[in-house]
Amino acid sequence: MVSDFRKKKLLHVFQAFFDTDKSGSIDKNDFDLAAEKIAKLRGWSAGDAKFKEVQESLNKIWESLQKRGDADNDGKVSADEWVAMCDDYAKNPSAVEWQSLYMKFIFNLEDASSDGSIDSEEFSSVYVSFGLNKDECVAAFQKMAKGKPNVSWPEFQELWKEYFTSDDANAPGNFIFGKTSF
Template sequence: MISEFRKMKLLYLFYSYFDTNSSGSIDKMDFVLAAQNIAKLRGWSTGDAKYKETEVTLMKIWESLEKTADSNHDGQISAEEWLKMWEDFANNPSKPLEWQTLYCKFIFELQDSGGDGSIDAEEFAAVHESFGLLKEDCLAAFKHISRGKPFITWNEFQELWKDYFTSENPTDPGNFIFGAATF
């Protein structure tokens, strides 16, 4: 059974990052809007190659998420379906679903705006500020997840990611990968 702490984290992610159109569920339109928001953040027009690449990646993520989490096949992921899917992940974190792996890599690459294979504090803060978080909260979160180092590598990010979805300890660094511990 999912703990209240993990439930709060997962619902924070559901409503703050995935339910882009605030409909109360996750659907394809949330991913369309996410692509548009990312393009705006990066200064891309709809014809830019990076915009198209982002759109294709997000649609792949949506299709895989829908296939694995939409248990009643209504084209929407409810909060209950979301929690169930992540509870299944927590029971076997060494075997993530396809979309979970794609999304983890996508978020890392989105934050690694310099393309150097690591995320620094400014890159991290810029992405999370676009979701409405305060820069100072993002910088504090980065300091926590990086353990004071100037950057986070892909391998470190993957461990932090797993930590976010499985940890029961509120002080674990992975709990801060989405910009702040707001739960």
């Protein structure tokens, strides 16, 4: 059973980052729209190699997510299917391919300088492009980073797992998706 607190966190990710077209479910179109948002953020055009790389990565994530989460095989993942799928991840994080793909994708997206760590500006610019408030994103980064200027890939992986598995409202991982309260 997913607690109310975890469900709020999971639905934040669902609504802010996956249900890009705000239809109430996730489908392939949401991933295409996300690729366009990312291209705009980074200043890439449709023909750029980086844009194609993002599209390919998002397609792999979608295929894996759909295989895992589309319980009724209707070509989309509903909010209820999403919560159930994320609860499966919480029970066995190493067994869920789409999560690993998405975690690496997000880290690489946020690490705009490609230096192996994320800073507050890199972090907040991504989430602002998805409609979140810049000041809240900066505050979330400070909580997530525990006051440090950067978050490394190993730290990010632990924070990621914490986001999807923890019921502790004060856990630093709760802030990995740019929100300071649930």
